Structure formats: structure tokens, C-alpha cells
Amino acid sequence: MNNGVNTGDAPRNFHSLRERILERRDLFPKRLSQVAAFALDNPDEMAFGTAASIAARAHVQPSTLVRFAQSIGYAGFSDLQAVFRERLRERPSTYDERLEALRNDANRDSSAAILGGVIAAAQYSVESVSSAIGSQPFEKAVKTLAAAETIFLVAQRRSFPIASYLAYTLGKLKVKNQLVSSPFGIESEQMAFATPRDAAIAISFSPYAAPSMEHARVLSQAGVPVVSITDSAFSPLVPLSQHWFEIAEADFAGFRSLSASIAFALALAIAVGEERTRTKK
Amino acid sequence: MNNGVNTGDAPRNFHSLRERILERRDLFPKRLSQVAAFALDNPDEMAFGTAASIAARAHVQPSTLVRFAQSIGYAGFSDLQAVFRERLRERPSTYDERLEALRNDANRDSSAAILGGVIAAAQYSVESVSSAIGSQPFEKAVKTLAAAETIFLVAQRRSFPIASYLAYTLGKLKVKNQLVSSPFGIESEQMAFATPRDAAIAISFSPYAAPSMEHARVLSQAGVPVVSITDSAFSPLVPLSQHWFEIAEADFAGFRSLSASIAFALALAIAVGEERTRTKK
DNA sequence: GCGGAGATGGAATAAAAATTCCAATTATTA
DNA sequence: TAATAATTGGAATTTTTATTCCATCTCCGC
Structure with a gap:
């Protein structure tokens, strides 16, 4: 019924999924490794793309994606994709959004608004250091x-x-x-x-x-x-x-x-x- | 061909979409207002959900979602959803993820790794101020x-x-x-x-x-x-x-x-x- | 180099999702 | 209050997308 790998115990969050993939890194056959690498390198793509678009970018067939998901224990590609999507949901909002929210805030020039604004700006600045x-x-x-x-x-x-x-x-x-x-x-x-x-x-x-x-x-x-x-x-x-x-x-x-x-x-x-x-x- | 509202000039990024919705706030009929409010309040849901799931949560019909999208100028719901998805793509990753990435990094105690780690920690700290x-x-x-x-x-x-x-x-x-x-x-x-x-x-x-x-x-x-x-x-x-x-x-x-x-x-x-x-x- | 298990590509199929369309309802205006 | 226009609900349809299946290929041990 399966390929010798456990099913049904698929990781439910990105963190453990990542670990699972990493620890099996060398056990995957060629195409599945390709998918594994692509998935960890492009988690956003995994979250948003369709099976076809992801497959194309990873240079594999859509069916390979399904097989990959199943080999880790998921029911199918959609099941795997859900984990990648979940990962994006928990993120805090961006600088622009926060500042905009402040601008539309009813009590905009209250002290609390100033605190929020300064923090948002600081956050943005710190973030940009790593890329710069x-x-x-x-x-x-x-x-x-x-x-x-x-x-x-x-x-x-x-x-x-x-x-x-x-x-x-x-x-x-x-x-x-x-x-x-x-x-x-x-x-x-x-x-x-x-x-x-x-x-x-x-x-x-x-x-x-x-x-x-x-x-x-x-x-x-x-x-x-x-x-x-x-x-x-x-x-x-x-x-x-x-x-x-x-x-x-x-x-x-x-x-x-x-x-x-x-x-x-x-x-x-x-x-x-x-x-x-x-x-x- | 249309309802008196412009088509074809739909906002391509979240920021301007938000403004567009806000400025038309009072022009929308009842159900479309409902969708507008839900969309701005639950942008993540809009990005990930299906037309059916979003419609259910906003207490409207899926077709209303399509109409809403079209009334702003999009071809359909999918077109609108793309903007919400785009918004999530540009976000930086979280502290935990970054530190984890550092830990698994090949050249982990290089100077660059130290910079990355310090920045990640700083980012996390700044973030937590607003909630604390x-x-x-x-x-x-x-x-x-x-x-x-x-x-x-x-x-x-x-x-x-x-x-x-x-x-x-x-x-x-x-x-x-x-x-x-x-x-x-x-x-x-x-x-x-x-x-x-x-x-x-x-x-x-x-x-x-x-x-x-x-x-x-x-x-x-x-x-x-x-x-x-x-x-x-x-x-x-x-x-x-x-x-x-x-x-x-x-x-x-x-x-x-x-x-x-x-x-x-x-x-x-x-x-x-x-x-x-x-x-x- | 041969046999076989495992892996792969790709077409066929099934499932899911978005969109359209029309009848029913609700507002609007004369 | 009747007539008309706008809005809405929901089923039907179309499109998109995921999955399955099978023929072919590849790699490994003998």
C-alpha cells in the first residue's frame, strides 16, 4: 500500500515538514530530490502556485509533485500545499500596512499611535539591513x-x-x-x-x-x-x-x-x- | 457592458486596491459592501480561501464574490484573489525561521552568519514591543x-x-x-x-x-x-x-x-x- | 547484457472550483 | 401603488486543477 515510508503521520506545520524533508534528503530518488530542493527554496511558490505551475518551475511532471507529497505521508499535493499556506498566515503585517493603518486610525496623534509608528519604522529598518x-x-x-x-x-x-x-x-x-x-x-x-x-x-x-x-x-x-x-x-x-x-x-x-x-x-x-x-x- | 464603473483599470497591488475599495465604500450595494468589509478585514482568508469557502464565511453567494471583483474592474474572482496573494509574497520570513536557517547553514560561524543572527534577533525584539x-x-x-x-x-x-x-x-x-x-x-x-x-x-x-x-x-x-x-x-x-x-x-x-x-x-x-x-x- | 524493481513522463480521468445565467426578490421612482 | 431597474440567490455550466494509471525508461545486481 505504500513505499516503505510511513503514511498518515505527515508534518502539520512548516517547521517539522522542513526537518522531515532534510532528514530524508538522501533517500529521495532523483526527481523527488528535485522537488524537495525546490520546495524548501521556494516556499512561497509552493503556497501559491498550482500543481502545474510549480511542476513547470521545478522541471518535473505534476504527477511527481503528488508522488512527492505522498512519499512524505500526505494524501496528495493539496494536502502538502496546505502546510505551505499555513506558514504564510502567521506572519505579522508589513511596514507599509501598519503605517497606513495608523494614518487611518481615529486617534492618530495619540501617544500610542506614535509608539506604533516608531516601532513599525524600526521594524522596517531592521528588516532592510539583511538585504542591503x-x-x-x-x-x-x-x-x-x-x-x-x-x-x-x-x-x-x-x-x-x-x-x-x-x-x-x-x-x-x-x-x-x-x-x-x-x-x-x-x-x-x-x-x-x-x-x-x-x-x-x-x-x-x-x-x-x-x-x-x-x-x-x-x-x-x-x-x-x-x-x-x-x-x-x-x-x-x-x-x-x-x-x-x-x-x-x-x-x-x-x-x-x-x-x-x-x-x-x-x-x-x-x-x-x-x-x-x-x-x- | 458594465455597471457604470470603470473596468480594465483594476488595482494591481494591495495598497491601491484597499484605497479603491475605501473610496467606493458607500457606492456598493448591501452584499457587495459585506464582501468589501470582509475582504479588508480578512486579507489572508481572501488570499488562501476558495470562492466557496470565502463566500460562506462572508455570508454571501460565490457569485457575489465574482460580481464584487468585476465591479472593481477585475475579470473575475481569481483575478482579484491574485492581488491578495501577491501581498503575502513580499513579506520577510520570521525570526524562528531565520535562526533555524542559520543553524543549518554550512558556514554557520562566519561573520555573515553573525550579522544575520543579530538582525533576526533584533527584528524579533522590535516586533514584540508592540504587543507587549x-x-x-x-x-x-x-x-x-x-x-x-x-x-x-x-x-x-x-x-x-x-x-x-x-x-x-x-x-x-x-x-x-x-x-x-x-x-x-x-x-x-x-x-x-x-x-x-x-x-x-x-x-x-x-x-x-x-x-x-x-x-x-x-x-x-x-x-x-x-x-x-x-x-x-x-x-x-x-x-x-x-x-x-x-x-x-x-x-x-x-x-x-x-x-x-x-x-x-x-x-x-x-x-x-x-x-x-x-x-x- | 539480462531480468526485475523502482522511478518517471504524460495522457486520461476525476474532482474541485470559478463563472455564468436566469428567476426571484428587493429597492426606486413616477 | 404600479412599473421598472437594480440586486441577489442558487443551480447549471464551464474551466481549471489535482490525481490516477499505465507504458516506458533507468538503474542495479547477477
């Missing part, structure tokens, strides 16, 4: 920073919280760093010790604070490799930097949160710490 | 802070970036504030000026920094209303606070970002600024 930052540039920047003796942190005004967070986190990770910012105006003296064996992280968003630019320029001219976090490819930091990252923070009523930037900064710090322990050993 | 914070407590805290002459900001170590961000943003909004933290150890002198007509924002996460607790206690005993941002209902800040908010930051490999907290802080600052301009006028 390539892994290669990130890895390279991490290697540069991990090789440095001391990491200088350059930031003013709105970017300052990020630098202070980096200072704290890097310190915890035992990575020597120096915040170039003080109430005494001794920044130049601090930077005088910088050599090409060090590195710097410069953070500045439009409107770019003049002192930050100046500090970045001094360090750059001293041969110190600079990694920049900024908000545009046309930022004045870019030409001064060895590596640079563009973090686009969405705004709510003209205010931009730092959620995405601070998450990025944390990732950078952790990655540098990791790289250090890996190479030092 | 009620609007009433938020509004009350905002009113308290808006009524204050000076807002004292208490934070140390990991929380310090948030306080410095608050100081910057509140300053921009022309809200008088005082960062209780200095390299000179003159915090007590700073706080000596505080009166019950002022207010304070205290920020501390586990492990709670002793100086922050001490400052919050002093202010609280001086009759200054304290609004706390912390990470647990059992935080030592809670008993010292008039209003308190729990921000749960998800962790990645033991590291917690500040994305959610910083977004919350920004919302708080903006809301206080808004409240000020509203009441001052």
Missing part, C-alpha cells in the same frame, strides 16, 4: 578590524549612542578601543597615537557632523583603515573609508530611530570578537 | 514626563547609549533634560536639584548596575516620579517607579541588541514632545 548588506563586504571589514591593535570610534551627536554602545561591547569582548570624543576637546591628542596598525569605525548620518568628518579625515590620512557606518553612498565618509556600510533607517514623522544601526553595530562587534579568538588561537 | 506595551500605560507615562520641568536620565554601562540618545532627542525637541552620569562622580550634586515637579527616566537591564539603582532610589525618595525601562517585572527598578515598561530583547549567542529599547526610547521622546506642544498652546 552583502556578506563579503562585511567579512572583509571584520577582518580589517580584527587585525587592528586599537579600534578608534568616531561619532558625534545622533551617532554617539552607537559609538558608546560599541565601546561598551568591544570592551566586554576584550577588544581594545578608544572613543574619540570627550568633553575636553582633546580628540586630536587621542588620535595622535593612531598608526596604520590600528583601525577606526566612523559613524555619521545626514546632516554629517563636521567634527566627525574631521576626525575621520585625520585618521584616514594617518594611514588608519576606516570602516564607516552611514546612510548614503554619497556620504562624505565614503571617500575616506576602506569599507563602508549604508544603513537606511526608515523615518516616522521625520524622526529616525537607531534600531537598525545599533543592531548592525552589535553584529560588527561580535564578529570582530569572534574573528579575534579564531585567529589568536 | 499597552497604550494606556504608555500614555500615562508620557503625561507624567510632559508635565515635568526637567527630565533626569539615569543609566549606566549597557543602558547608557539609550540615555544619551534620549538626551539628544529630547534636547532637539526643546525638552529640558539632565543626564545623570559623568566621569567626575558628581551625580549626587546633579540630583540635588531635583524636585517633585521634575521627573526621571531610569534605564537598566540585568545585571542591574548598582549606581543606577542608587540614583533611582535617591530621586524616588525625593518625590520625583520615575519612569523605568527594564527587562523584567522583578527588576529592582520596578518598586522605585511610578510607571515601568518591560522590553524583552531577544538574544543571539548571549548578546542582546538594544534595537527594541532604542526604538521605544525614541517613541517616548517624540510623544513627550508632542504632548508638550499640545498642552502648552
Whole structure:
């Protein structure tokens, strides 16, 4: 009645379906593997497509889809597809929708509406980081920073919280760093010790604070490799930097949160710490 | 050939479909209004259901669905449904899924993986703020802070970036504030000026920094209303606070970002600024 | 290279779903 | 209040889609 594989115990949610497929990865015959790979790579397509359209895109016959579903224990393709659809239902709504909902809200300028809006914007910003930052540039920047003796942190005004967070986190990770910012105006003296064996992280968003630019320029001219976090490819930091990252923070009523930037900064710090322990050993 | 409404120019994305429906809200006859309301209230259902199942849930006939679609300009129900499906396709995946994907990733402890993990955790944290914070407590805290002459900001170590961000943003909004933290150890002198007509924002996460607790206690005993941002209902800040908010930051490999907290802080600052301009006028 | 089990493609069939159409009902206007 | 137009319900029909079935092919052990 079946092919030696259990029936009737088909996974009812995407998570376990994924595991089931993965653990049988090598047991599937050629075409079924093809379907398995396609299904995990294109879960949206699986949820919305028809058997015919999916089959075409996966370069198999519709009947193969049915067989695939049955081999995992489902009654048929439709049964399997239901799991993929369920997966999409539980997702939270998007930034645009949320902001729009706020706009149409009766008590739109209540404090609660502001909270909702800021959160939606932050969520959107954080989300977009993953798609905007390539892994290669990130890895390279991490290697540069991990090789440095001391990491200088350059930031003013709105970017300052990020630098202070980096200072704290890097310190915890035992990575020597120096915040170039003080109430005494001794920044130049601090930077005088910088050599090409060090590195710097410069953070500045439009409107770019003049002192930050100046500090970045001094360090750059001293041969110190600079990694920049900024908000545009046309930022004045870019030409001064060895590596640079563009973090686009969405705004709510003209205010931009730092959620995405601070998450990025944390990732950078952790990655540098990791790289250090890996190479030092 | 048609009912006086334009055909052929049907909205191709959810956003404009929504607007189209809303602007015709009152032109629809009874059953079509019913469908319109159901469609906007249950977009997921519209995406996944069959004409029959949706019709049943909206208490209309399947044919009414087709008529509804045609009245907006679509060829038929299927055409309309495509827009609802499209809407779901563009969504990013969830935190769990992303972390799971990372776990199964071949190069799991590469720098890129760290970035992905931190971003996923941040995203999850930001998301959970909206559900965790009620609007009433938020509004009350905002009113308290808006009524204050000076807002004292208490934070140390990991929380310090948030306080410095608050100081910057509140300053921009022309809200008088005082960062209780200095390299000179003159915090007590700073706080000596505080009166019950002022207010304070205290920020501390586990492990709670002793100086922050001490400052919050002093202010609280001086009759200054304290609004706390912390990470647990059992935080030592809670008993010292008039209003308190729990921000749960998800962790990645033991590291917690500040994305959610910083977004919350920004919302708080903006809301206080808004409240000020509203009441001052 | 031969036999056989398993896998595959594709047409045939069955099932499900969307759409159309018409009679019945409900609003609208004179 | 009658006449007419608009709307609606529901069955009939058509279209789309999933599934089944079988002939053919492929791979593996001997």
C-alpha cells in the first residue's frame, strides 16, 4: 500500500515538514530530490502556485509533485500545499500596512499611535539591513578590524549612542578601543597615537557632523583603515573609508530611530570578537 | 457592458486596491459592501480561501464574490484573489525561521552568519514591543514626563547609549533634560536639584548596575516620579517607579541588541514632545 | 547484457472550483 | 401603488486543477 515510508503521520506545520524533508534528503530518488530542493527554496511558490505551475518551475511532471507529497505521508499535493499556506498566515503585517493603518486610525496623534509608528519604522529598518548588506563586504571589514591593535570610534551627536554602545561591547569582548570624543576637546591628542596598525569605525548620518568628518579625515590620512557606518553612498565618509556600510533607517514623522544601526553595530562587534579568538588561537 | 464603473483599470497591488475599495465604500450595494468589509478585514482568508469557502464565511453567494471583483474592474474572482496573494509574497520570513536557517547553514560561524543572527534577533525584539506595551500605560507615562520641568536620565554601562540618545532627542525637541552620569562622580550634586515637579527616566537591564539603582532610589525618595525601562517585572527598578515598561530583547549567542529599547526610547521622546506642544498652546 | 524493481513522463480521468445565467426578490421612482 | 431597474440567490455550466494509471525508461545486481 505504500513505499516503505510511513503514511498518515505527515508534518502539520512548516517547521517539522522542513526537518522531515532534510532528514530524508538522501533517500529521495532523483526527481523527488528535485522537488524537495525546490520546495524548501521556494516556499512561497509552493503556497501559491498550482500543481502545474510549480511542476513547470521545478522541471518535473505534476504527477511527481503528488508522488512527492505522498512519499512524505500526505494524501496528495493539496494536502502538502496546505502546510505551505499555513506558514504564510502567521506572519505579522508589513511596514507599509501598519503605517497606513495608523494614518487611518481615529486617534492618530495619540501617544500610542506614535509608539506604533516608531516601532513599525524600526521594524522596517531592521528588516532592510539583511538585504542591503552583502556578506563579503562585511567579512572583509571584520577582518580589517580584527587585525587592528586599537579600534578608534568616531561619532558625534545622533551617532554617539552607537559609538558608546560599541565601546561598551568591544570592551566586554576584550577588544581594545578608544572613543574619540570627550568633553575636553582633546580628540586630536587621542588620535595622535593612531598608526596604520590600528583601525577606526566612523559613524555619521545626514546632516554629517563636521567634527566627525574631521576626525575621520585625520585618521584616514594617518594611514588608519576606516570602516564607516552611514546612510548614503554619497556620504562624505565614503571617500575616506576602506569599507563602508549604508544603513537606511526608515523615518516616522521625520524622526529616525537607531534600531537598525545599533543592531548592525552589535553584529560588527561580535564578529570582530569572534574573528579575534579564531585567529589568536 | 458594465455597471457604470470603470473596468480594465483594476488595482494591481494591495495598497491601491484597499484605497479603491475605501473610496467606493458607500457606492456598493448591501452584499457587495459585506464582501468589501470582509475582504479588508480578512486579507489572508481572501488570499488562501476558495470562492466557496470565502463566500460562506462572508455570508454571501460565490457569485457575489465574482460580481464584487468585476465591479472593481477585475475579470473575475481569481483575478482579484491574485492581488491578495501577491501581498503575502513580499513579506520577510520570521525570526524562528531565520535562526533555524542559520543553524543549518554550512558556514554557520562566519561573520555573515553573525550579522544575520543579530538582525533576526533584533527584528524579533522590535516586533514584540508592540504587543507587549499597552497604550494606556504608555500614555500615562508620557503625561507624567510632559508635565515635568526637567527630565533626569539615569543609566549606566549597557543602558547608557539609550540615555544619551534620549538626551539628544529630547534636547532637539526643546525638552529640558539632565543626564545623570559623568566621569567626575558628581551625580549626587546633579540630583540635588531635583524636585517633585521634575521627573526621571531610569534605564537598566540585568545585571542591574548598582549606581543606577542608587540614583533611582535617591530621586524616588525625593518625590520625583520615575519612569523605568527594564527587562523584567522583578527588576529592582520596578518598586522605585511610578510607571515601568518591560522590553524583552531577544538574544543571539548571549548578546542582546538594544534595537527594541532604542526604538521605544525614541517613541517616548517624540510623544513627550508632542504632548508638550499640545498642552502648552 | 539480462531480468526485475523502482522511478518517471504524460495522457486520461476525476474532482474541485470559478463563472455564468436566469428567476426571484428587493429597492426606486413616477 | 404600479412599473421598472437594480440586486441577489442558487443551480447549471464551464474551466481549471489535482490525481490516477499505465507504458516506458533507468538503474542495479547477477
